[in-house]
Amino acid sequence: MSIGERIRSERERLGMSQPEFAKFAGTTKQTLFSWETDKTYPNAGQMAALTKAGVDVMYVLTGVNLPLDYQRNIESMMKVTAEMDPDGSTSLTKKFYEGVGKMAPPPEPEPEPELKLSRKDRAFWDMYKELDEKDQREIYHDIQEKKRLAELERYYQENERKKNA
Known part of the structure; x- marks a missing residue:
């Protein structure tokens, strides 16, 4: 880059x-x-x-x-x-x-232990690595938005449950 x-x-x-x-x-x-x-x-x-x-x-x-x-x-x-x-x-x-x-770069940190991924997650990761940076960023932001929407949905349902109780 x-x-x-x-x-x-x-x-x-x-x-x-x-x-x-x-x-x-x-x-x-x-x-x-x-x-x-x-x-x-x-x-x-x-x-x-x-x-x-x-x-x-x-x-x-x-x-x-x-x-x-x-x-x-x-x-x-x-x-x-x-x-x-x-x-x-x-x-x-x-x-x-x-x-x-x-400048010499700083020493590399110790590698973290390899995570065990499911076949589905491994396939997604392999596909993700092949994308250009722009597409990776879009996918990342989509995932973050979906997480945020799920949080809002839980918050909304919790408040509705408290109102009705």
């Missing part, structure tokens, strides 16, 4: 429209579109501003969800870079992106 795709993924995870997200970065919707299509990239100041919106900047830059202490160190480096090169016009911002790209 590219930086642009990860920017879009973070925007969607936060439930923001392009104009809302662009506002946090101090830019325009057109510039954000350029980022999301990998035509250009945000400078360090814009990335620092996006952290305030809840963007996992390390994920955007590296594609890896780093531990919190790694994230804080990189955010500090980004803040200094943004102060020294606010518009990203010098090679400092480029060096920052190169440096982050060369």
Whole structure:
């Protein structure tokens, strides 16, 4: 997944429209579109501003969800870079992106024990893995909506039962 795709993924995870997200970065919707299509990239100041919106900047830059202490160190480096090169016009911002790209990822966590799935669940999971990210996200949201509807139905039935009692 590219930086642009990860920017879009973070925007969607936060439930923001392009104009809302662009506002946090101090830019325009057109510039954000350029980022999301990998035509250009945000400078360090814009990335620092996006952290305030809840963007996992390390994920955007590296594609890896780093531990919190790694994230804080990189955010500090980004803040200094943004102060020294606010518009990203010098090679400092480029060096920052190169440096982050060369960081060694954190050690992999111990694998969790494999779950025992029914044949039906295994077939669903195998099908799900083959889908692109957009379709996976739609299925995930559908499942969440169905869970929420079931909760609302239980709540409604409980209240009706209490009224009639």
